[in-house]
Amino acid sequence: MIRLATHSDLDRIMVIVNEVIKEMHVRGSQQWSTDYPKRADFIQDINKRELYVYEQAGEVAGMCAFSETGHAEYSLIPFSTTNALTIKRLAISPRYRNKGISHQFIEAIKRVADEKNKQAINGDTFKNNPDAQAFFLKHDFCFIAERPDDEGDVPLYYYELTLK
Structure with missing residues (x-):
């Protein structure tokens, strides 16, 4: 079941973040680290109900x-519209992978985008994160x-899903 996160979810969220950071580093991606994402990022997301x-x-x-x-640089990216939701900080615990959870998140964000009359969903990832690119x-x-x-480190790749 997908639901809005609460502050009581933060400890478990940070466990997942640490699991994912270890995996990313083994695969050669430094997209996430001890500097990002931080607990404060998730607190802000929860407070914004995002x-x-x-x-x-x-x-x-x-x-x-x-x-x-x-993100700040999105105004420089040739997305088809600025009327979009952005996927940020998607992570699934390794124990729950390959069960269709990412697909359920996509379906949920499409519903939220429709409710908010958004025309697209966008996101980005590092060039050296092939798993995110494949997603x-x-x-x-x-x-x-x-x-x-x-x-000036690894280039970013930007993606868009047009809805309307």
Whole structure:
């Protein structure tokens, strides 16, 4: 079941974040680290009512922010519209992978986007994060652009799913 996250979910969310960081680093992606995402990012998402969790048998198995605000550089990206929701901080515990949870998050964000009269869903990932790239392509997002990140490290890839 997907529901809005609450502050009582934060400890479990951070466990998932740490699991995912370890996996990313093993695969060569530094997209997440001890610097990002932080507990404060999730607190802000919860306070804005933009963080959703997938719960199974009373345990949070994953989370995803459906944000009304894109990242600062989004104005530089040739998305088809600015009237979009942005996927941020999607993560699923390794114990719950390959059970269709990411698909359920996509269906949920589509419903939220429809309720908010959004025309698209967008997101981004690092060039060296092929799992995230595959996620976007699997769910019919189109690759929009590549851009260096602000720190000049690994380039970012930007994706968009047009809804209307």
